[in-house]
Amino acid sequence: MNTKxxxxxxxxxxxxxxxxxxxxxxxxxxxxxxxPASDAPAFSEADRCVVGAYDDVDALEKLCDGSCxxxxxxxxxxxxxxxxxxxxxxxxxGIAPLLDSQDRLREKANARIHGLKTPDFIPVPALDFMDxxxxxxxxxxxxxxxxxxxxxxxxxxxGKERQHQLEQAVKVLGMPCVLKTRTLGxxxxxxxxxxxxxxxxxxxxxxxxxxxxxxFVDFDYEASVVMVSDGKNTIHFPIGRNIxxxxxxxLSIVPAPGLADGLKENASGARIAGACEDxxxxxxxxxxxxxxxxxxGDDFYFNEMAPRPHNSGHYTIEGCSTNQYRELCRFxxxxxxxxxxxxxxxxxxxxxxxxxxxxxTIVAESLxxxxxxxxxxxxxxxxxAFCGEAGKGVYVHLYGKTQSRPKRKMGHIxxxxxxxxxxxxxxxxxxx
Ligand code: AMP
Numbered sequence: 001m002n003t004k005x006x007x008x009x010x011x012x013x014x015x016x017x018x019x020x021x022x023x024x025x026x027x028x029x030x031x032x033x034x035x036p037a038s039d040a041p042a043f044s045e046a047d048r049c050v051v052g053a054y055d056d057v058d059a060l061e062k063l064c065d066g067s068c069x070x071x072x073x074x075x076x077x078x079x080x081x082x083x084x085x086x087x088x089x090x091x092x093x094g095i096a097p098l099l100d101s102q103d104r105l106r107e108k109a110n111a112r113i114h115g116l117k118t119p120d121f122i123p124v125p126a127l128d129f130m131d132x133x134x135x136x137x138x139x140x141x142x143x144x145x146x147x148x149x150x151x152x153x154x155x156x157x158x159g160k161e162r163q164h165q166l167e168q169a170v171k172v173l174g175m176p177c178v179l180k181t182r183t184l185g186x187x188x189x190x191x192x193x194x195x196x197x198x199x200x201x202x203x204x205x206x207x208x209x210x211x212x213x214x215x216f217v218d219f220d221y222e223a224s225v226v227m228v229s230d231g232k233n234t235i236h237f238p239i240g241r242n243i244x245x246x247x248x249x250x251l252s253i254v255p256a257p258g259l260a261d262g263l264k265e266n267a268s269g270a271r272i273a274g275a276c277e278d279x280x281x282x283x284x285x286x287x288x289x290x291x292x293x294x295x296x297g298d299d300f301y302f303n304e305m306a307p308r309p310h311n312s313g314h315y316t317i318e319g320c321s322t323n324q325y326r327e328l329c330r331f332x333x334x335x336x337x338x339x340x341x342x343x344x345x346x347x348x349x350x351x352x353x354x355x356x357x358x359x360x361t362i363v364a365e366s367l368x369x370x371x372x373x374x375x376x377x378x379x380x381x382x383x384x385a386f387c388g389e390a391g392k393g394v395y396v397h398l399y400g401k402t403q404s405r406p407k408r409k410m411g412h413i414x415x416x417x418x419x420x421x422x423x424x425x426x427x428x429x430x431x432x
Pocket of ligand 1: 189218
């Protein structure tokens, strides 16, 4: 009998890698992790740690050697580098979803081609918006489908030219609109909301690199759907309703009000989840995919996607019968997928640097009530990597990051059973 454990190789050692590794271990597999930082959170759980840059082919080879499958825990892994190893190792999700998610222009065009509505968008800076001295005041070309400038051409524009570009693009879409860098933006970084003329000049500083200008959607709320597909079966987790603060996810609420009756998805929820599953199938993606949406009345718009576990899916660890990390691992290990079921109303609160003290206080208080024999620490003595139940139905996950700073994701707490109303009444003040 072959008793050798299967090994999953993970590119990236952040908190998502940590939680993938925990579930891989729960399923009896081993884990290898690559990260440039020697104190990356997932190293604490990994069986084999490789410290190296993501574009270091030798480090990638070391990571993948002996693995049954390779996955990535963030979408900015340089796709071109993976081309060197894709023939040799089993990058089971493939590189396509990674490349499709790395560029907002490609990502949104792809979403439309495969059946999802998006906010109106155009690339900027564009050839069509160049200031032409011999012009007749008309915009050349077709401003609805402008031709984007290359990164080199974008970088050589003067401040005046950038502002002109933005003015032309804003004329096409109208205000309010959002300017975003096409690559490497996250959590509201690399974007600017344009509501009035005075926003044009400061926003145009972003145009040193290729950007996308999007119509601002006055949405009712944001939602996300996390799916896992093995090519035959596609499952999705209960849709989360997401509340962002300052561009960063703050809370996920499940069941999403408006998209479920009791714990079960209603017709609106099923329509959204069905459209996302159809999108995933139409793209031919396998593995895990999270889709972020804006919901407005009966309409919903694709905002972005990530071919990895998603922050809004942390709640599945305690809130569902199976979780996003476990189903990703099942896919990677070639095991049948399990359809998830929501166990109870659940609220997930992200713990950013500014919330860490409050989270540790919650842990310290729960230990104080734990009875004789349990030593009680002051909040500041609680381990940065604490993971466990801190009072009934309060599941604290701290990621073990050594440096805390405002807005950095340091952990999350899942409250279940818990409704948003109960959270607001009983817990929200702790994080103010
Ligand atoms: P993103 O990095 O694209 O996910 O944007 C971060 C946050 O900015 C989103 O979660 C929304 O809250 C907001 N946002 C982004 N794009 C739009 C848009 N087109 N209309 C309205 N709000 C947006």
